[in-house]
Amino acid sequence: xxxxxxxxxxxxxxxxxxxxxxxxxxxxxxxSAALVPLTAAAFxxxxxxxxxxxxxxxxxxxxxxxxxxxxxxxxxxxPRKFPLLGPITTWTLRAATVATAVGVFQFNTNDIGLTxxxxxxxxx
Amino acid sequence: MQAIARRSATRAPAFxxxxxTQKPVLMKEFKIYRWNPDQPDEKPHLxxxxxxxxxxxxxxxxxxxxxxxxxxxxxxxxxxxxxGICGSCAMNIDGQNTLACLCRIDRDGGKDSKVYPLPHMYxxxxxxxxxxxxxxxxxSIQPWLQSNNPPAQGEHxxxxxxxxxxxxxxxxxxxxxxxxxCPSYWWNQDxxxxxxxxxxxxxxxxxxxxxxxxxxxxxxxxxxxMYRCHTIFNCSRTCPKGxxxxxAIAKIKLEMATTA
Numbered sequence: 001x002x003x004x005x006x007x008x009x010x011x012x013x014x015x016x017x018x019x020x021x022x023x024x025x026x027x028x029x030x031x032s033a034a035l036v037p038l039t040a041a042a043f044x045x046x047x048x049x050x051x052x053x054x055x056x057x058x059x060x061x062x063x064x065x066x067x068x069x070x071x072x073x074x075x076x077x078x079p080r081k082f083p084l085l086g087p088i089t090t091w092t093l094r095a096a097t098v099a100t101a102v103g104v105f106q107f108n109t110n111d112i113g114l115t116x117x118x119x120x121x122x123x124x
Numbered sequence: 125m126q127a128i129a130r131r132s133a134t135r136a137p138a139f140x141x142x143x144x145t146q147k148p149v150l151m152k153e154f155k156i157y158r159w160n161p162d163q164p165d166e167k168p169h170l171x172x173x174x175x176x177x178x179x180x181x182x183x184x185x186x187x188x189x190x191x192x193x194x195x196x197x198x199x200x201x202x203x204x205x206x207x208g209i210c211g212s213c214a215m216n217i218d219g220q221n222t223l224a225c226l227c228r229i230d231r232d233g234g235k236d237s238k239v240y241p242l243p244h245m246y247x248x249x250x251x252x253x254x255x256x257x258x259x260x261x262x263x264s265i266q267p268w269l270q271s272n273n274p275p276a277q278g279e280h281x282x283x284x285x286x287x288x289x290x291x292x293x294x295x296x297x298x299x300x301x302x303x304x305x306c307p308s309y310w311w312n313q314d315x316x317x318x319x320x321x322x323x324x325x326x327x328x329x330x331x332x333x334x335x336x337x338x339x340x341x342x343x344x345x346x347x348x349x350m351y352r353c354h355t356i357f358n359c360s361r362t363c364p365k366g367x368x369x370x371x372a373i374a375k376i377k378l379e380m381a382t383t384a
Contacts, residue, residue, distance in 0.1 A: 004314075007256050010264035013343045021345035022380040071354075074347060075311060 028067050035060055042115045054113045058104040061114075066097040147178040152229065153236040154187055156199065158250050168247070170238070171196075177231060184239065185213050185224035188251075200250040208364065211299030215251050216240040221301035223364040242304040244313070258300050261317050265325040265343070270336035286332035293327035293372060295365055296320065302359035302369050308352040315348035319359035319369035322350055326372040329379065341380050350376060 004011070038057050045053065073093060079086035108114060151174050159168035173191045180190050185203055192199045202212040206225045213224040217239055230237060245253035271280065303309045303318030317325070325344070329337045344350040350373065359369040 005260075007260070008263075009260065010266075011257075011260045013264065013349060014346045016342045016345035018345050020347040021351060022377075024347065025351060025377060026381045075308065075352065075354075078312065078315075080314065 031060060031064050031067070035064060042118075046115070046119075048113075048116070050115075051108065051113065054108050054115045055105070058108055058114050059101065062097060062101045062104055065100075066093065069093050150177040150231065150233050151175070152177050152187075152231075152233050154191065154239060155236050156188075156191075156239045156251070157241055158199070159247055160198075161249050172236075177229060177233070180229070182228055183225050184217055184227045184229055184237070187229055187237075188224060188239070200252055202252055209297060211297035214242055214299040214301045214304075214364075216243055221305045221362045221364075223299060223301070226364055242300060244310040245300075245304055253300075253304075255300055257313060258298075258303060258318070258320070261321040262298065262324060265317070265321050265328070266336075266340070267324050267328060269328070269331065269334055270339075271333055272335045280333040282332055289330050289332070290327060292367055293323060293330065296323060296327075296367060297365060298324075299364065301362050301364055302367075305358040305362040306353075307356055307358070308354060312348065312352050316352035317349050319353070319373060322353070322376065323367070323369040323372040325350075326376050329376065337379075341376070341383075344376065344380065353377075 035057075038053070038060055042050075042053055042057050070090070070093060073086070073089050077086045077089050079090075082089075104114065107117075112120075154173045154175065155170040156173065157168060158171045160166065173195055175187060175190055175195070177187075180186050183206075185206060188199065188201055189203070192201075201215070201224070203225065204210040204212040206213075208223050208226040211223070214221065215224055217224065217227050218230075218237055221242060224239075239251065241247055241251045242253045245255070248254050269280070275281065298320060300320060302323075303320045306319055308316050309318040325340060328334050329340050334340075353370075353373050355370060355374070357370050360367070360371070363369065
């Protein structure tokens with residue numbers, strides 16, 4: 001790290017933004033916690049009887065995965081060190097998330113749905 | 125057991141009693157990272173030194189001083205108190221960040237000991253890292269008491285329970301072992317404060333005499349200064365003073381999540 005400013009100056013902080021700070025952190029953890037009962041509930045019921053549960057589970061999984069990958073991009077491909085590759089990766093991730101969300105919605109609506117898909121693993 | 129030995133010693137023949145016992149030679153190899161800024165094009169390399177452990181003090185710092193005194197005066201490292209309180213001799217010994225003055229030499233002469241400077245830091249020379257950024261980060265958390273209602277006369281009073289909350293926080297000697305063991309700090313040193321500065325930030329947030337806790341926490345409300353911590357826990361594992369920066373960071377996260 002090459003220090004910015006004088007050697008005896010404190011480093012500067014960006015303007016505070018809870019949406020990037022504590023709200024983001026709380027949302028990430030709440031979603032992770034909520035996925036536990038959601039997955040359990042989807043596991044014990046059938047998809048055809050609970051399409052809304054299926055939809056909520058699909059959406060939660062997509063958002064949870066996006067947040068996880070986004071943290072990795074911020075860690076390893078931050079724009080300050082990767083001025084081109086960083087933003088490209090971030091936007092690629094966002095596009096991929098939207099595409100996945102659309103795909104999951106289509107799959108749940110017009111096809112068997114996520115829960116049924118996983119359940120098929122156990123059928124003979 | 126000792127009584128029997130003593131009795132047999134008085135019965136031993138005169139010539140063996142008067143001979144002083146020689147210490148056997150126990151050679152150990154130390155491979156030490158060297159780099160000279162006066163010859164910057166020469167790549168950093170490991171230089172090998174073999175010393176007799178039975179003529180050296182027990183700690184790695186004793187070995188380094190012996191090498192510098194007797195074999196290679198150009199070997200450069202920071203040191204001061206030699207008792208684990210100043211934090212100067214922080215370095216990476218056999219893969220662990222610790223203080224050289226507190227790290228015992230492994231007395232297995234068959235194995236070599238590798239001494240590197242603190243990881244992922246710019247090096248001034250040999251084992252001396254550039255800690256400028258580390259100190260700037262410490263200064264940025266404003267490590268002094270900020271109170272908007274000082275007592276009319278005398279000192280800020282504090283109960284015994286409130287003072288206990290600072291135990292495990294104030295003892296930090298700012299050696300930088302923890303921050304330089306954190307992968308998040310390696311990749312994002314510019315903007316992530318690191319466990320040392322964050323633990324001190326919590327030391328002031330948790331101090332009952334300080335009234336600026338809200339501003340202290342506001343400064344951390346961004347995605348880099350504190351939230352690059354992913355509870356990797358290398359910091360607490362490596363702290364040579366046995367402190368727990370990871371727990372302090374967790375407490376800040378909890379306070380920011382519940383009171384902001």
